[in-house]
Amino acid sequence: MIRAFLLLLLTCYCSVCRGQVNIAALDSVLKHPHNRWSTIGLNYDVVNQFGGVSLSNGLDEEPVMHFEDLPASILYKIQGMTDFKNSYSFDGKLAYTSLRWVSLASIEYSQLSFSGNRLLYRNANLSAERGLGFINCGVVTKIGWQELNNAKGFGAKIGLQKSYTRNFDKKSLSAMYLGVDFGYYFHYTTYSVYTQGFILRNTSLRLNYGRIDYFNFFSIGLQYTFNR
DSSP states (O other): OHHHHHHHHHHHHHHHHTTOSOHHHHHHHHSOTTOOEEEEEEEEETTTTEEEEEEESSTTTGGGSOGGGOSOSEEEEEEEEEOSSSOEEEEEEEEEOOOSSOSEEEEEEEEEEETTTTEEEEEEEEEEEEEETTTTEEEEEEEEEEEETTEEEEEEEEEEEEEEEEEETTEEEEEEEEEEEEEEOSSOEEEEEEEEEEOSSSEEEEEEEEEETTEEEEEEEEEEEEEO
């Protein structure tokens, strides 16, 4: 499973490096001062075999945009997935960008229930992201409460997030980003590796591999961004 994730990640990265992404077209969609746009996505977890949809106004695309190009100071994302049997997940995230010391602050709640793996997971956290120039990365910290079956408690996560850019027509535009994080919640640990990049004019590919204790997740998502 990790090999499959790395192969897809390499394919996405090579597509960006070769300039296959239509950056000029992407620029016209995302980087106009009067644009207000939304993103809808289709997602599928290949490990647990269930899928669903997501809706946002730019939360996942924020790492590939300049601050002044964001469509709003308040960003959101809601997402739900199911196998139409006894397994489901849903989560919601609300973020604020107009803060002095951090580039993004957010509050999030998520819940997973997988009958096949006998998993019940709940998560509520506060997070903050700040760019560090000397390592040219963003640092993401999270504190919150989690419940994994019978294990409950507070914990924290820390992660790094890096955007990759290319210069087109004297513009330096981000086309993809990559992130990793690690969390400790006393009874168990979590970690994840994720990436998102534009592969067509308005369409981005998002990959996310995560592990909570000994439970694995690997989701693939296609997200379409449009003006509204």
